[in-house]
Amino acid sequence: PNGKVKVLTGKFNGGRYLSPNDLVILPDGMIYFSDPRYVGDEKEEQDQMAVYRYNPADGSVKLAIGADQVEKPNGIALSPDGATLYVAENNNTPNGRMTLNAFTIHGDGSLGPKKVIVDFGAEAGIDGMTIDVQGNIYAAVRSTNRFGIVIYTASGLELAYIPTETLPTNCCFGTGAEANVLYVTAGGGLYRIMMNVAGFHPATAPLTKGGWVALFDGESANGWTPRGRADRLEAVNGELHLFSTANVWVVSDMQMADFEVEAEVKLPEQSASKDDHFNSGLGFRLFGETEKPKGYQCEIERESAGKNGGVYGIGLGGWLFPKGAKQTTAMREKNRGLFRDDKWNKFRVRAVGTRIQTWINGRLVSDL
Template sequence: MLPLPFKIIITIFSLNSLVTASIKWERFKFEDKDAFILMPKKHSELNIPWVFYAPTLRGLPNERDEGWMINHFLEAGIAVAGIDVGESYGNIEGRNLYSKFHNFLTQRKKFNPKACLLARSRGGLMLYNWAANNPKKVKCIAGIYPVCNLRSYPGLERAAPAYKMSASELANSLSENNPINRLQNLAKADVPIFHIHGNVDTVVPLKSNSGIIAKRYQRFGGNMQLVVPKGQGHNMWEGFFKCDELVNFIINCAKENKVKPPKAKLLWKGGKFTEGPSVSSDGSVYFSDVGANLIYKYNPKTTKVTNIRPSSGRANGIIFDHMDRLIACEGANTEGRRRISITKKDGSIITLTDNWKGKRLNSPNDLAINKRNKLIYFTDPRYVGNEERELDFEGIFMVDLNGNTSLATKDIKKPNGILVSEDGKTIFVADHEIIPNGSRKLLSFSIEPNGELSNKKVLHDFEEERGIDGMALSPNGDIYATAGSGKHAGIYVFSHEGDLLRFIPTPGDPTNCTFGHGKNQWTLYVTAQSPRDGETRTYALYELDLIE
């Protein structure tokens, strides 16, 4: 065998011995560039799992910051390696050098042909661009506030010289040189991604880097998880470098213990259009079947489903108040009562409201209770039903427990799922039109002292995809939203700022969701289409056990 044409000068020493002497660094010159390898004491003889780290500028990585992560990788039998390609900003020369280094490590050092990439800051440009050229050589990508967008950092003017282009030439070649424009092949190769990125990062802004990656990668069918520490920027906060989720993600991928998303467990099927799950104080799950004009009760102890309201008034969203009374949005269409009703503990049903200023409601859809001011907020669109409309808009209303109804806002096109934040200061609502080029957005509003809504913000735009139907707040305050259709059908997890944190697929198009209580607080109940069974497909109730 002919020797490989690599230029290598090797020295071995311990770096940062004042901090720790536990890590032995093999530092050497490769193609006249500084490179390093960290070998675990115990490892396989062939196909050694490894982490490809970037950048190695100015002494990175080092034991002071990355030492905790590195030790966990080494203890797991995973090597770590990297090479300084200079301030490449992900240019072609840097990518080519990465490929040579990868060949050296896989052929000479017997490293696994597939690397786990770990990008910190500008290392994102370097590793993502190399990964986009070599998706079959990548097991996973992890990032600590990684740069993924040349426009965001360092900017095209500053990056252009590294690419031997003018800024305008670089702008015209972003499809070949900008990570956020090069994700499709990685998604096709089923490369999982994990990022941790602070929400107040002004150097590498979250939304224009990891935020765009998360949104686009999901649309390509890729699997990504985003962790967003609140109040953290582009800094040396310990939580970035001692992140159990990041380290476990890399170790699992390196050892090919692929972490699969939670699987939906089918509890019941046979509905015409299930919706509005809500959990009562005893843990029972109530849900509506809009198509069948029924409300069901699922008992987790007996696993039995019973019909508790045979004529529901086309109930859609339902919720329990502090007295454990069932409050329902009754819609339009045949037998629809177009009201907010309360089913008392004794089974009697009363109307809380059915009008605003004497005009009948359109078709109440979903509701949420503000614990701070005891107001019930409900959305009032019109999707179906030929009943004559008395309101010339589709808005969000608020009603108190005495039935006094006020308009919260009509600054929305077709409101659907709705939530109130735990502190009672913010409303989250789905604007979901089903017409071509319609609004399919996750919005937020500030709640004014009088209960009215203001300061509308667009948190996420689903564009051409099916938007959000129903939503739930998780125990840690994240928004779990049911949206998407076909391969995009599932639970979209958002931060309060609209960052897409995670996507959990469902067997069919989902309609709504809710969390359990107490020991079941991380059990998510979901109404959605049933699994395809031959030519027949109904609607169903599922549960997902989410580990937090």
């Protein structure tokens, strides 16, 4: 920085903006910003509160979201895959709407139809918000009866609630060594919270992503941390072995947003117990720092149980696929013999946006 300030845009169609409030900068430099009006006696030179799109290539500004879709836009954020723009609607006038909305971003920067993912009804809604690398939304919710930082999935399902002493205004993650630190402004204070996930910063995100990354080096358990009591976690002849007599999670240090992962799995010999289904799974997009997390699990169990490759919502209502006896029976019949208890089995999981797909030994099992 050279210490000089440059105005990128101060007017739209010849009129000054009402009161630019929040913005998000995309990896390519494109900027979406909200322009509501909460305070001030200045003459209003725009006929609506809106979200605009600034193009750094030519300095042009276009209307992205009008008041017909979002009455009074406030906080704004971008999904890690760059495909979705989140906009908080915080209309504090009588009978004003209080919602959290998602818009698909097209290739030219224009937006698709509005999708309301959270409706606060008569309660106050969101001020500022931010995103983590898993695509979860951290919102400064100012509802009278339950204010604080509320964490939502991309579909609007509440994952966690962090109460604040006073009404929150905004939140954001740190960078570098503080990538896991969530900063919160509330009342006259600034707070910091250590999280078990890093924040996503679109302005500094790479334009291109890709390539395979090894999560297991074949020689050690480095990069893997047991959550719970594990008797042993060790590398044996190029395999990662976990020994435990209690329920335990083993978590990779790698953090991902959209991803595709492949893993080979072999179960231990079956015990004498009739109920030895060896319930396990490949967890992903998990949230929570201690004990049992919330998120998703690609099921791994003995073939007789019949749900290998199914998707279970941990703390999210249970089975997402299969659901119910009919779907479970159909899945068991279709995939009979696909999973081999005494051999290595190749699992593949792909999570892009809100779509989840799983494969076992090359066959698609779940697609939701």
